[in-house]
Amino acid sequence: MNYLLPVLLSLCLQDPVTVTPKDDLAKIRDSVRGKKAVVVLRGGTYVLPETLVFKAEDSETTWRAAPGETVVLSGGRPISGWKKAEGGLWTAQVPDELRFNQLFIDGKRRTRARTPNAGDFFRVDGQLTEDKPTKLKFKEGDLKADWAARGDVEVVALQKWAELRMPIVSVDAATRTAVLSGDTYKWIIESQARYWVENAPDLLDAPGEWYLDKKTGVLSYKPLDAEDPTKGVAIAPALKQLVRIEGAKQLRFEGITFSHADWSIGPKGYSDTQAAIDYAGAVQAQGAVGCSFENCVVSHVGGYGIDLSRGCKENRIVRCEVTGHRRGRHPHRRDHAAEGRGGPDPEERRQRLPCPRHRPRLPRGRRGLGRPQLEEPAPAQSHSRHVLFGVLDRLVLGLRTQRRAGKTSSSRTWCTTSAAACSPTWAGSTP
Numbered sequence: 001m002n003y004l005l006p007v008l009l010s011l012c013l014q015d016p017v018t019v020t021p022k023d024d025l026a027k028i029r030d031s032v033r034g035k036k037a038v039v040v041l042r043g044g045t046y047v048l049p050e051t052l053v054f055k056a057e058d059s060e061t062t063w064r065a066a067p068g069e070t071v072v073l074s075g076g077r078p079i080s081g082w083k084k085a086e087g088g089l090w091t092a093q094v095p096d097e098l099r100f101n102q103l104f105i106d107g108k109r110r111t112r113a114r115t116p117n118a119g120d121f122f123r124v125d126g127q128l129t130e131d132k133p134t135k136l137k138f139k140e141g142d143l144k145a146d147w148a149a150r151g152d153v154e155v156v157a158l159q160k161w162a163e164l165r166m167p168i169v170s171v172d173a174a175t176r177t178a179v180l181s182g183d184t185y186k187w188i189i190e191s192q193a194r195y196w197v198e199n200a201p202d203l204l205d206a207p208g209e210w211y212l213d214k215k216t217g218v219l220s221y222k223p224l225d226a227e228d229p230t231k232g233v234a235i236a237p238a239l240k241q242l243v244r245i246e247g248a249k250q251l252r253f254e255g256i257t258f259s260h261a262d263w264s265i266g267p268k269g270y271s272d273t274q275a276a277i278d279y280a281g282a283v284q285a286q287g288a289v290g291c292s293f294e295n296c297v298v299s300h301v302g303g304y305g306i307d308l309s310r311g312c313k314e315n316r317i318v319r320c321e322v323t324g325h326r327r328g329r330h331p332h333r334r335d336h337a338a339e340g341r342g343g344p345d346p347e348e349r350r351q352r353l354p355c356p357r358h359r360p361r362l363p364r365g366r367r368g369l370g371r372p373q374l375e376e377p378a379p380a381q382s383h384s385r386h387v388l389f390g391v392l393d394r395l396v397l398g399l400r401t402q403r404r405a406g407k408t409s410s411s412r413t414w415c416t417t418s419a420a421a422c423s424p425t426w427a428g429s430t431p
């Protein structure tokens with residue numbers, strides 16, 4: 001209750017409400033409802049215990065970073081207690097409630113244990129079948145039956161313009177055939193497609209790789225050269241979504257960084273058809289009208305960055321940056337190698353919001369085609385949507401919007417992310 005008095009006093013005086021990382025943003029949100037308040041966030045990392053939801057009653061409020069200060073709204077949790085283990089590995093015990101698919105160390109995404117290692121691939125012997133579920137014919141010695149027995153070892157295949165990620169259900173060494181957990185689609189099937197296997201303990205053999213045993217909670221990591229996990233900042237995402245806007249109007253975010261959100265695929269895996277358009281963003285809006293994001297950053301997320309979905313209109317995204325996300329990129333683009341497949345680190349890439357006049361449009365009518373549901377399925381939509389592609393020639397932007405909403409605009413100018421934004425400090429946070 002000690003936060004309530006200064007909040008009420010500020011509202012009575014029509015002053016901005018100033019908050020620090022020690023404050024509970026959900027309680028602050030509730031306390032300023034209907035007040036047309038300006039909430040000024042002092043610098044630091046605000047650890048979100050759950051997705052911060054803004055509804056219609058939260059309209060006409062502004063959430064603004066204090067001038068010159070870095071404000072991070074994080075869905076991550078720091079990993080500590082690292083101990084040396086055999087084989088050049090380090091291990092840490094993570095809490096039962098923390099199970100994740102991404103790991104960031106000193107602001108850089110590390111590679112989930114995989115084979116072949118980053119930069120190399122297996123090749124499908126022929127092509128994935130149209131069976132339900134699909135089957136993969138592999139080359140001698142590439143896949144092991146043990147991986148199927150584990151239940152959560154995944155094949156990640158790059159077919160034409162889309163990515164397929166599915167657990168291995170069974171492996172028949174005699175026929176060199178693996179059954180995956182879901183279906184693929186004939187129009188994205190590619191002969192001799194590249195793929196790799198991910199998320200098994202015996203795949204942890206290269207510097208920068210990690211593996212989380214989801215049953216025991218033991219995280220194992222093989223550091224890069226001269227890297228000491230006890231001296232770095234390791235962060236794993238606990239949330240899949242950071243902020244969700246549900247019907248709010250004139251809600252404004254200024255100068256805020258949104259970081260550390262995970263992805264999930266559900267038991268049948270995920271087979272994309274186009275730009276992963278049914279995958280939700282770390283910051284998602286539905287029915288948002290006249291809202292804005294200015295000078296904001298979205299970084300270190302597993303899905304899209306900013307997702308303007310059903311019923312959104314007249315929103316503005318100005319001088320924002322979306323970086324280090326994992327959805328909406330073309331598997332055959334050279335930059336795709338950055339997902340731990342060689343090439344530059346994904347956090348080194350920067351995506352900028354294009355002028356709306358130059359954003360390309362995707363073909364319509366891709367929903368309702370029977371693609372597998374995500375673990376947390378996006379709301380059903382009866383109409384097509386637009387996906388805004390980022391520039392830098394070949395990077396797809398982590399932003400989606402709807403065709404009918406269509407009034408989302410972005411500035412022709414943009415900002416760049418500061419190093420501090422990608423390496424948030426945890427001082428003052430309450431992990």
Ligand SMILES: [Ca+2]
Nearest residue numbers: 114203205206
């Ligand atoms: Ca490996």
